[in-house]
Amino acid sequence: KAAEASSRTVxxxxxxxxxxxxxx
Known part of the structure; x- marks a missing residue:
């Protein structure tokens, strides 16, 4: 999911x- 990738990036x-x- 996009949210998962975003959280990982953060x-x-x-x-x-x-x-x-x-x-x-």
Whole structure:
């Protein structure tokens, strides 16, 4: 479903943001 893909994309974006924040 589109909602499922969207949720997965958001989750991935949050993970990347968290990693970037932790790196700083």
């Amino acid at each position: 989750l991935r974006a949050m993970t990347v943001a968290a990693l970037t924040s932790a790196e700083r």
